[in-house]
Amino acid sequence: MSPARGRLAELSAPVHDGLAEMRACQLEQLTEDSAAVGDMTDHISRFRGKQLRGTLVMLVGRAHGAYTSEHPTVAAVVEMIHLATLVHDDVLDGATVRRRVACVNERWDNQVAVLLGDFLYARAFSLSTTLSSRLCSRLLSDTTRKLCVGEIEQAARRYDFEMTQEGYERIAGAKTASLYSAACELGARYPGGNEELGASMGAFGWEIGLAFQIIDDCLDVCGDQAxxxxxxxxxxxxxxxxxPxxxxxxxxxxxxxxxxxxxYTLPDLPDRLGRLREVADLEPGVEYALARAGDLVRGALRRLEPLAEGPAKRSLEQLGEFILERKW
Amino acid sequence: MSPARGRLAELSAPVHDGLAEMRACQLEQLTEDSAAVGDMTDHISRFRGKQLRGTLVMLVGRAHGAYTSEHPTVAAVVEMIHLATLVHDDVLDGATVRRRVACVNERWDNQVAVLLGDFLYARAFSLSTTLSSRLCSRLLSDTTRKLCVGEIEQAARRYDFEMTQEGYERIAGAKTASLYSAACELGARYPGGNEELGASMGAFGWEIGLAFQIIDDCLDVCGDQAxxxxxxxxxxxxxxxxxPxxxxxxxxxxxxxxxxxxxYTLPDLPDRLGRLREVADLEPGVEYALARAGDLVRGALRRLEPLAEGPAKRSLEQLGEFILERKW
Known part of the structure; x- marks a missing residue:
């Protein structure tokens, strides 16, 4: 296990059992009485990812003493929506390597990747309707709408070098932070009520989610693929x-x-990132973006102050540091 | 208006007001505070289609005296899910003309068509969570899963000339009949209860939906594009x-x-359908398929016999004939 994975495992320790339940729930949902579907879901179950969003649902629940036996299912719904967006993102990006496992669209074709993403969304919504409260269905279907709007806006703003930071953050917020925000809001207030607490934890999730996306964007211009x-x-x-x-x-x-x-735009450039690094010193821009991510995380952590000390609160604090330091 | 459209308008007369409410509801759902999204939803709102599925929700509701003020919203959810599948189908099929309006994937690119379909699904589920009963969310998220499985199975069975009729009908049923079935089941039993009635009307929807798909498949090999x-x-x-x-x-x-x-398979054939028609007499196969569709519709209509006579029942009967006779 890499040091980063090791740290992630450590900070998710307070919800270790919940994560196992969440994964069992996901696996059950991916089982389908169709050989063609089974072959694909077997494949995607191999790229497990960081499961940060599901972990947040449960850590926030624990930190607020709001944890219920349904939190792992809520977490599974959140993770399945995230997985659906990844599968569709791969179609959109034409990416060929994700988490060192060939993407769905490389192994099968784009057509099937679209359908598999749709299947995952449908399974996620279907699972959410089995819960005792409708809050999860309501919040996550609305969040999925925001995710899509963010992605569509992003596609419309390609090659827009005049975009303001506010414009960038609105889009990054919609396409990434909104699901972190929903995960934290659900963790705090599922099965219902507690709107004020939900709003505060939703803001916590928004800030760390936006920081996560900013770091992701920095890694894409200065990271090492390996x-x-x-x-x-x-x-x-x-x-x-x-x-950046x-x-x-x-x-x-x-x-x-x-x-x-x-x-960005000259036709047939074989290595655009290499060219960009040649013609511009990206370092100050990257430094600025990392500082912004740091501010966001610090703002998020202040929202945790009223919480009673305990392992779940400590993990949430460490998660902020983890996001800032991650290299993957 | 074409004669077919005229007949369709006539048979939907008993739910004329409901259809107007359904369309207003859809339009409201497609409104989004994003210029990029608005541009796309304006475009898709132009290909309205037959709205058979939404019409069925309301006709079945009327025919059973089960109609509620929420039936138009349920119908809008069903139609939006159908619209999402159409947008994604266009990506899958690489189609360039749908209902004489350029497809989304031709006007924008595939990436955006994937996102727009996702947006429509999310909006549909989100709308369903505002209803007073969870039946609509539950039934339609599960139906969407079936639709996806049907499409994935279909993709896996391409070029399978040894497929049995049962295999073909299972796939066509999952990808098309399941939404007709859900529309009719919801029409009969929304907001809940009445499982037996729901099952009977679900079977009615399944049969006419499967007939519809068989006719569609016949039109694709023997229809006239114009x-x-x-x-x-x-x-x-x-x-x-x-x-066929x-x-x-x-x-x-x-x-x-x-x-x-x-x-089907020789590389670089410019007109595969033309070649197929040259090498094989498709007529007996088409006749057989049309006869099967006729049997399905007659079986479906027998399920209506216990219903009290009235305009909604008459429309449901005519809808069966309409499906068999349609040329578009």
């Missing part, structure tokens, strides 16, 4: 202008700006 | 071996079978 475990340079190839690049562009002179745009 | 309003020959291009072709293949001799397989 360490990150997925392709780097995807954003440049896809025309996504992320915070926006800052670099804003600080550049006329000539550098043209070179940055060229790295 | 009349059908969407590309014909898609199934042959995609390697889908449908009932399965029957033709089963009845063919060794040499004809090879020629049929060649029409």
């Amino acid at each position: 360490v990150v475990g997925k392709n780097v340079g995807n954003d440049v190839d896809d025309g996504k202008v992320t915070l 690049v926006l800052r670099t562009y804003a600080a550049a002179d006329h000539q550098e700006r043209a070179a940055i745009r060229d790295a | 009349v059908v309003g969407k590309n014909v020959g898609n199934d042959v291009d995609d390697g889908k071996v449908t009932l 072709v399965l029957r033709t293949y089963a009845a063919a001799d060794h040499q004809e079978r090879a020629a049929i397989r060649d029409a």
Whole structure:
């Protein structure tokens, strides 16, 4: 196990049993009386990922003394929605390596990857309707809508080097932070009530989710593929202008700006990220973005202060540090 | 208005007001505070389609005296799920004309079509969670799962000329009849209870939905694109071996079978459907499939016999005939 995975396992210790229940629940949901479907779900069950969102549902529940026997199921729904977005993202990005396992769209074709994502969404919603409260169905279907709007907005803003930081954060927030936020809100208030507490924990999730996305965007321009475990340079190839690049562009002179745009847009460039690194010093932009992520995490951690001390609270605090330090 | 559209308008007269409410509800759901999303939903709101599934929810509700003020919302959820499947089908099929309006994937790219379909699913589930009963969320999320499994199975069985009629009907049932079935079951038993009645109306929906799919498959091999309003020959291009072709293949001799397989599989054939029509007489296979669709509709109509006479019952009966006679 890598040191990062080891730390993640450590900080999820207070919900160790819940995570096992969550995974059993997911596995049961992926079972389908169809050989073709089974073959695909076997494949995707191999890329398990960090399960941060499901872990958050349960840690927040524990930290607030709000944990119920249904929290692992809520966590499974959240993780399945996340998995569906990953499968569809792979279609969208044309990615070929995810977590060192070939993506669904590489192993089968795009058509089947679309259907498998749809299947995962449907299974997630179906599972949510078996819970005793409708809060999970309501919050997560609305969150899924936000995720899609964020992704559509992002696609519409490709090659937009004039985007403001606010615009970038609105999109990153919708496509990533919204599910972290929903996970934390559900953890705190499932099966219902406690709207104020839910809003506060939703804000905590939003901030760490946005920080997570900013770090992700930094890793995509300065990470090492062997360490990150997925392709780097995807954003440049896809025309996504992320915070470190926006800052670099804003600080550049006329000539550098043209070179940055060229790295994104010249036809048939074999290594756009390599070109971008050649023509621009990304470091100050990356530093700025990392500092912003740090501010977000610190703001999030302040929301935990009223909580009673205990292992779940400590894990939530460590999760913030983990997000800032992650290299994968 | 074409004669077919005119007849459809006539038979939906008993739920005329409900259809207007359903459309208003859909339109409201498609409104989103995002210019990029709004541009796309404006576009898709132009291909309205037959709205048979939504009409069924309300006609069955009326015919059973079970109609509630929430039936139009239930119908809108059903239609939005159908619309999501159409948007994703277009990605899968690579189709370029649907209902004489350019498809989403032609006007924007595949990426955005995937996201728009996801958005429609999310909106549909989100809308279903606002209803007073959970029956709609439960039944339709499970039905969506079945739709996906049917589509995945279909993709796995491409170029399978040895498929049995039972295998074909299982797949066509899952991918098409299941939503008709859910529409009719919901129409009869929403907001809950009445499981026996729901099962009987679910079977009615299944049978007419399967008949609808069989007719669709016949139109794809023998229809006229100008009349059908969407590309014909898609199934042959995609390697889908449908009932009329399965029957033709089963009845063919060794040499004809090879020629049929060649029409599906030889590389770079410009007009596969044209080749298929040259090498095989599809008529007996089409006749057989149409007869099967007729049997299914007659079986479905017998399920209506216990119902009290009235305009809604008459419309349901006419809908069966309409499905058998449709040319588009």
